[in-house]
Amino acid sequence: MTPFTSQELRKGFASFATGVTVITCLDAQDQSHGITISSFNTVSLEPPLILWSLKKHSRLMPFFEVGHKQLIHVLERSQEALAMHFATVKENQFVNIAHQRAASGLNQIDGCVAYYECETVSVHLGGDHNIIVAKVLNLKNDPEKEPLIFARSKFVGLNPMDLKTA
16 A cells, blocks of 8 residues: 555545534533534443534533533434534534524424433543543433435435445
8 A cells, every 4th residue: 555645634534434422511600612523433332322522622521520410412314414513612502593402401403303311421532532431421312303414525325225224
């Protein structure tokens, strides 16, 4: 194999389809923040663990340290605009976004496929990102909704027939 550029690596990674999530958190002043993440993965059923990655130098990183809670939203196929909205960090992110406060105090965006309320149990350095491992404390899932998928640097949907169980 020949050496590759970071751009070639990015294009290679884009061939792997992923779900799209928005992860919400609270800062030290109980202000809500959200960020779009596609690096979400299941780790374990016992205990119930997930992982996701965040840029090492993200200004949101202090809000995801060990012991901090987050709410992971699996976006629905029609929520591309939400994915783009939370892809850039901005002030007052939840203005004009349909949401409610969950019992945990975290903002819960309306209409998502699934919600995982989690607490960070460990953070590991992974190159230019931190790998956040979180325990699932609560979940809600709507199997009738179609998830938003990201592949080849664009949003796509699944064929609804592919989601039917045998």
